Amino acid sequence: MEHTTEWKRLGKGDLPTEDMDTGLGHIVPIDVYNKVFAALVVLTLATVWAATLEVSGTAHIIVAMFIALIKAALVYGCFMHLLFEKKIIWIIVTYPLFILALMILGTTGDASVKRESIPSNVEIEYKKGKGFGVNDEFLQAPDVKEDTAHSTH
Amino acid sequence: MSHHETLPAGHYHHLEPEQAYHSAKLAMWIFLATEIHLFGGAFCAFAFFRWRYFDDFNHYAGQLNWQLGALNTLVLLTSSWAMVRGVDAAQKGLNKLCGRWLIVTIILAFVFFGIKAIEYSTKLSHGIYPSTHIFWGLYYTMTGIHALHIAVGIGLIYWLYLLTKKERFSTVYYTPVEVIGLYWHLVDVIWIFLFPLLYLLGGVGAGAHH
Numbered sequence: 521m522e523h524t525t526e527w528k529r530l531g532k533g534d535l536p537t538e539d540m541d542t543g544l545g546h547i548v549p550i551d552v553y554n555k556v557f558a559a560l561v562v563l564t565l566a567t568v569w570a571a572t573l574e575v576s577g578t579a580h581i582i583v584a585m586f587i588a589l590i591k592a593a594l595v596y597g598c599f600m601h602l603l604f605e606k607k608i609i610w611i612i613v614t615y616p617l618f619i620l621a622l623m624i625l626g627t628t629g630d631a632s633v634k635r636e637s638i639p640s641n642v643e644i645e646y647k648k649g650k651g652f653g654v655n656d657e658f659l660q661a662p663d664v665k666e667d668t669a670h671s672t673h
Numbered sequence: 674m675s676h677h678e679t680l681p682a683g684h685y686h687h688l689e690p691e692q693a694y695h696s697a698k699l700a701m702w703i704f705l706a707t708e709i710h711l712f713g714g715a716f717c718a719f720a721f722f723r724w725r726y727f728d729d730f731n732h733y734a735g736q737l738n739w740q741l742g743a744l745n746t747l748v749l750l751t752s753s754w755a756m757v758r759g760v761d762a763a764q765k766g767l768n769k770l771c772g773r774w775l776i777v778t779i780i781l782a783f784v785f786f787g788i789k790a791i792e793y794s795t796k797l798s799h800g801i802y803p804s805t806h807i808f809w810g811l812y813y814t815m816t817g818i819h820a821l822h823i824a825v826g827i828g829l830i831y832w833l834y835l836l837t838k839k840e841r842f843s844t845v846y847y848t849p850v851e852v853i854g855l856y857w858h859l860v861d862v863i864w865i866f867l868f869p870l871l872y873l874l875g876g877v878g879a880g881a882h883h
Contacts, residue, residue, distance in 0.1 A: 545851055632724055
């Protein structure tokens with residue numbers, strides 16, 4: 521590196537202020553931390569309250585995840601100082617979240633498709649009087665299909 | 674007052690202090706990205722089985738003690754706040770104050786553990802094991818990996834506390850506090866998602882679907 525940095529050691533009792541540039545991290549006013557903490561507590565209570573509402577299960581998930589995303593954004597932005605970070609940090613933060621979003625969308629889509637096709641097999645198994653454990657229902661379904669193909673002929 | 678400083682204690686000798694600080698922080702953010710992938714795998718499994726056994730999940734989620742879950746959420750949020758106050762104190766070179774906030778963080782982490790232990794032992798005594806249902810398998814796995822992170826965090830924060838005792842941090846060197854703070858906040862963020870997903874989505878009280 522070409523440039524040299526002159527380091528000033530601050531004496532005890534000398535506090536750097538918000539706008540003081542030590543070349544290191546950003547110093548956020550304590551008041552902001554306290555307010556964000558209060559907001560996080562309120563949002564936690566809000567998410568519990570929302571769970572008491574008489575709405576569909578899917579609506580519960582959407583509301584709860586929306587509140588959780590706001591809370592996560594507050595922690596990332598303020599407590600983790602992301603709002604004051606460079607572009608490279610933003611890229612490192614958003615990349616895994618993007619991949620995760622893709623994966624969750626993919627698995628969710630997969631689950632909703634399989635949901636259509638499997639219950640019929642389960643029904644057949646149930647009718648045959650085998651009963652089924654919730655745990656192995658999914659894994660056994662393909663075999664059951666072969667079985668019934670046999671028995672119907 | 675102002676004079677040329679040699680490298681502040683604790684930084685790597687081959688790096689400038691400022692560069693060392695930013696490198697360490699960059700490394701922690703990259704590690705946190707791998708953490709997202711670790712927990713992301715579990716969240717994907719959860720998403721799949723959540724939709725697959727929608728009603729079962731609502732039913733079993735209702736068996737969890739959401740009051741204890743909510744309490745633990747508040748405990749962990751408070752510990753995160755204590756941690757950030759500790760980082761703030763370290764940034765200002767206030768070792769003693771920083772140490773106090775770190776102790777508060779550690780105490781709250783142990784409170785979290787205590788509540789979690791009550792929950793686990795209650796479930797186990799009712800014969801609810803990871804093998805009982807995929808919901809419980811995911812519950813024990815996800816909260817277990819999360820608890821492991823809390824345990825590691827407690828160790829790291831205690832190490833920071835020992836450093837504050839030695840007056841190691843100053844306005845130009847507080848990298849470990851900030852970097853471990855990042856880790857601690859991520860553990861908090863994970864819980865922010867685990868709490869509603871595991872405890873609340875069956876609905877509670879009047880909104881319960883079971």
